[in-house]
Amino acid sequence: MTTPVLKRATRRELHSPRTAAAATVLVVVAIAAVYAGVEMVLHLLRLDPLLVTPGTALEGAAALPDIEAKPAVIAGAVVVAIAGLVLIWLALTPGRRPRHRLDMPPHSVVVDNAVIASSSAEHIRHELDLPRGAVxxxxxHRSADVTVRPVPGQSVDKERLRAVLKGELTRYGLPAGMSVRARVMRPDEENRER
Structure with a gap:
């Protein structure tokens, strides 16, 4: 595979499409169009409307700028503005999947964050001689957290814990700028959480 094709394939695996948002917008528009069509057909057949006749709806929409600011109108405007901002945000920002590209030239390896977390936890467990389930x-995307529950009497240095995780993430070829947070829980903290 050529490098541009590999980069494109990797990008597609790391970024999610906006299919769900686009489908939602299309369903809402389709429902509105079907409703408007039904109201027009009912009006042409001189039957009672489901909610409002098309002429009354157009007159009401034309009169909106002239009426006083009622709470319902303001609430409707706020809802429409928020929906518009969300749609603009979805259109302009890329969606991220919970995955990372590991730096292994000339190949491209995409790994799920849960796999990286599980492997890192196992490495930390062996490195610090901790029991299963203690890490x-x-x-x-930009950070990693590690929580350790040592057995009573065993001490774990928080800085060493952070360094071991940072070293493991660097070994995988993840970005060096990832923030790493470490937390060592004591048995008394565990009892307080329950």
Whole structure:
């Protein structure tokens, strides 16, 4: 595979399409169009409207700028403005999937964040000689968190814990700018959480 094709394929795996948002907008527009069509057909057949006749709806929309600011009109305007801002945000920002591209030239490897977290937790467990289930790691797009619950009598240095996780993430080829947070829970903290 050529490099541009590989880059494009990797980008498609890392970024999610906006299919759900586009489908939602299309369904809403289709429902509005079907409703308007039904109201027009009912009006042409001289039957009672479902909600309002098309002429009354157009007159009401034309009169909106002249009426006083009623709470319902203001609430409707706020809802429409928020929906518009959300749609603009969705259109301009790329969606991120919970995955990372590992730096292994000339190949491109895309790995799920949960796999990275699980592997890192196992490495930390072996490195610090901790029992199974004592290490929990969470990996995000720009940060990683590690929580350790040592057995009573065992001490774990928070800075060493952070360094081990940072070294493991660097070994995978993840961005060096990822923030790493470490937390060591004591048995008394565990009892307070329950």
């Amino acid at each position: 929990v790691v969470g990996v995000g």
